[in-house]
Amino acid sequence: MKAFINLFKKDMVIALRNALIWVLIGTLVLLVGFVRFLMPEDFQQNQSQYIYDKSQEQVLQKVFTQSEGGNFTIVNSQKALEASLEKNPYSIGVVFEGSIDQPQFSILHQKNISEKNQRIINASLEKLIAGLRGIERTQQYQVEFLRQQAKVIPKNLTSVPVLLTFEVLIIGFLFIAVFMFQEKNEGSIRAYQISPGGVFLYIISKVMVFIVIGLLYGLSFVLLTLGTSVNLLTLSLLIVLGVALYTLIGIIVAVFFNNISDWFFVGMGVLTLNILPAISYGLPTFAPKFITIIPSYSIMSALREVLFPTGKSIVPALNMLIIGNILAFGICYLVVKRRLMKEGQ
Amino acid sequence: MKAIVNIMRQDITTALRDNIVIYLIIAPLLFSFGLRFFLPSVEKAELSFAVDIGIQKEIAENLETYAKVELFNGEEAVKRRVEAIDSVPGVLMVDGELTLIFEGNEESQVMETYKSILDQVTFGEELITVQHQFIGTDKSVLLEMLTIVVIMLASLFGGVVSGFNIVAEKESNAIRAMSVSPVSTFVYIAARGLLALIIGTTIAIASSFIMAGRTINYMQLVIALLASFGITIIITMIMGRFANNQISAIAVIKVLMPIYLTVPIMSVFINEKFHYLFYWLPNYWQFQLLSNIYFAGPQRFSFALATILTFITSTIFMLLVSRSFSKQLKLR
Numbered sequence: 218m219k220a221f222i223n224l225f226k227k228d229m230v231i232a233l234r235n236a237l238i239w240v241l242i243g244t245l246v247l248l249v250g251f252v253r254f255l256m257p258e259d260f261q262q263n264q265s266q267y268i269y270d271k272s273q274e275q276v277l278q279k280v281f282t283q284s285e286g287g288n289f290t291i292v293n294s295q296k297a298l299e300a301s302l303e304k305n306p307y308s309i310g311v312v313f314e315g316s317i318d319q320p321q322f323s324i325l326h327q328k329n330i331s332e333k334n335q336r337i338i339n340a341s342l343e344k345l346i347a348g349l350r351g352i353e354r355t356q357q358y359q360v361e362f363l364r365q366q367a368k369v370i371p372k373n374l375t376s377v378p379v380l381l382t383f384e385v386l387i388i389g390f391l392f393i394a395v396f397m398f399q400e401k402n403e404g405s406i407r408a409y410q411i412s413p414g415g416v417f418l419y420i421i422s423k424v425m426v427f428i429v430i431g432l433l434y435g436l437s438f439v440l441l442t443l444g445t446s447v448n449l450l451t452l453s454l455l456i457v458l459g460v461a462l463y464t465l466i467g468i469i470v471a472v473f474f475n476n477i478s479d480w481f482f483v484g485m486g487v488l489t490l491n492i493l494p495a496i497s498y499g500l501p502t503f504a505p506k507f508i509t510i511i512p513s514y515s516i517m518s519a520l521r522e523v524l525f526p527t528g529k530s531i532v533p534a535l536n537m538l539i540i541g542n543i544l545a546f547g548i549c550y551l552v553v554k555r556r557l558m559k560e561g562q
Numbered sequence: 563m564k565a566i567v568n569i570m571r572q573d574i575t576t577a578l579r580d581n582i583v584i585y586l587i588i589a590p591l592l593f594s595f596g597l598r599f600f601l602p603s604v605e606k607a608e609l610s611f612a613v614d615i616g617i618q619k620e621i622a623e624n625l626e627t628y629a630k631v632e633l634f635n636g637e638e639a640v641k642r643r644v645e646a647i648d649s650v651p652g653v654l655m656v657d658g659e660l661t662l663i664f665e666g667n668e669e670s671q672v673m674e675t676y677k678s679i680l681d682q683v684t685f686g687e688e689l690i691t692v693q694h695q696f697i698g699t700d701k702s703v704l705l706e707m708l709t710i711v712v713i714m715l716a717s718l719f720g721g722v723v724s725g726f727n728i729v730a731e732k733e734s735n736a737i738r739a740m741s742v743s744p745v746s747t748f749v750y751i752a753a754r755g756l757l758a759l760i761i762g763t764t765i766a767i768a769s770s771f772i773m774a775g776r777t778i779n780y781m782q783l784v785i786a787l788l789a790s791f792g793i794t795i796i797i798t799m800i801m802g803r804f805a806n807n808q809i810s811a812i813a814v815i816k817v818l819m820p821i822y823l824t825v826p827i828m829s830v831f832i833n834e835k836f837h838y839l840f841y842w843l844p845n846y847w848q849f850q851l852l853s854n855i856y857f858a859g860p861q862r863f864s865f866a867l868a869t870i871l872t873f874i875t876s877t878i879f880m881l882l883v884s885r886s887f888s889k890q891l892k893l894r
Contacts, residue, residue, distance in 0.1 A: 237813060240813045240814075240816055240817050243817050244816070244817060244820065247820060247821065247824075251824065251828060255828050255832060256828065256831060256832075257831055257832060257833060302697070302698070304859055304860055305859045305860075306698055306699060306701040306858040306859055307701055307703050307858075307859070310697075315691075320689065320690045320691070321690070321691045321692075321693075322690060322691070322692045322693070323692075323693045323694075323695060324692060324693070324694045324695065325695050325697050326694060326695065326696050326697065326698065327696075327697060327698025327699065327700070327701065328605075328696075328698060328700050328701065328702065329696055329700055330694075331606060331608065333608055333609075333627065333628055333629060334608070335692075335694045336627055336628050337609065337628055337629075337675060337678070337679060338692070338694075339682075339690070339692045340628065340678040340679050340681065340682040341674075341675065341678045342690055342692060343678070343681070343682055343685075343688065343689055343690055344678045344681055344682075346689050346690050347689060350689070352689070354681065354685055356681070356684075357660065357684040357685070358653075358659070358660035358661060358662050358680055358684060359656070359659055359660070359661050359662070360661070360662050360663075360664065360677070361656070361661055361662070361663045361664070362663070362664050362665070362666040363641060363644060363645065363663065363664070363665050363666055364665065364666035364667075365666055366666050366667075367666055367667040369669075369670075372831075391812075391816070395809045395812055395813075398809065399809055476808070477808045477809065477812060478585070478808070481585045481586075482585040482588075482589070485585075485589060489593070489596075496604055497647075497648065500604065500607065501647075501648050501649035501668075501669075501672070502607055502608075502609055502610070502648065502649050502650075502672065503604055503607035503648075504646075504647065504648035505603070509646075509647070509648075514647065515647065518647040527666060527667045528666070529645070529665070529667065530645075
């Protein structure tokens, strides 16, 4: 135990030597500032629509004029529609002709969309027209929810799980490399090779350093953005397991390189791949298999559940993290023992 | 001029010797290629239903004309799929009744879309005639936004490459020799800045070709990169000022990157009335400048105004940072 404490103290001093603490405090201030003061609680993600009602009754125009919200604009002529579409090439145009009993729509797309997505637009318009015509379309199916419907979370706060995953949890991955190359340069790894410390203590001490830093960093970020209403115990557990996993992966990668220059390409590649699940977080209907197997995908979802509970189980994510940590530790032990501890011998 | 060329020549040799510089040049190009391949699959994403094999074949077939249908055997299997992280609802028979199952955490708009599909599938009757026409240029907001990010990254990396050269001089103590040589602060910064500009501009133009092809005005891009010259030098000087070795250089990049990239991107989501809060930042104006080149449609500021303001704000920052830089490195 004493050997571990001494090693941990030494590692902690090295970790904090390169102004890491200032880097983290600076980044924390930035993150909190963004989430609390700069990011809006809501922003429009829908494609802009320009609606031109060419019909005699102009029912559609009346409906849209009265409705609130939505990213649409009513235009009064074909010319105005064309001008609007030209001005905003990311928008779509909707032209309504005929009558409410014989409605005809022309959807003007400025971007190619699949036939399936075209049919989804048709289905929404069918629903709209059925409502306007007062057609009683008794729902021929029932709707059930596996759990109570979740409350709407402000958009700025939904970024907290993403920032926790891609800023806080990966801290060990990024800095363990820096840390190990420094040890190699200073020759302290050689000294350790002949000391009685062993591979196990070496890895555990490094991982513990980043767990402590990650916990302080992550909890400060959550407390300063979401307050104290969060289940801090479960959150801490996820941060500990997440930081440990990324630090272990970081050691596995860093062992194979001697300096930051050689590591940079592979390290940045791993970090770039790791960030891909952020797309699925923002667009939940897009979740190809290769994204779902990246650990950050499950971690982000579990963090979201802990920060904004809906009753969903985080056990699968915890299992993944525990198994991942065990596997990563095993591989880490092997590569450190067979490669790092034999370097220069 | 001769002194500037000499320093640049020396820097190119150091840069090529050091892998990190090669990687910094290759990384945005590879990133651009990756995005070009990956983005279409994001934009063509289809909705999915988890369907029990026990439901009427006709309903499953009809659903397939709207979305991807994943078949499962039994209620439990469907519910397990609905429980997964993505937003996929289940369709199955519960007590003889067709049932649409949501997890409960889906956005209301997503649920409404799924309901519209099932409504249409179960009613069958078509009340409207719809014609879809493609009239546009197939512009993608996502692609254009990411292209701007890559171009800004190129400017950043240009500065970082020169920053690493200064760090290398600090590590080898060559900077001391420089401080007693006749090389002035201006010459030193000019040499480093010119190299950064050449590297940044080359990466930016190559990345732009990969991402946007010939759809943009490259003369405007060159003007934008020249106007952003000060930003690239600021990055070089901040690295040179604060990093004493490659390790602390990585730490400096870690802080610089979010400030440089995130601030302008955030401005897209922020109400225009609060944009004045960003007016003092050169990277905000650089982003507006690049928006003029890559985003179609109306712009907040004209290309000319954004160019002038990028140049002015970055020059002011550059002068401020250069004082501290020159003091710390004890240059003449």
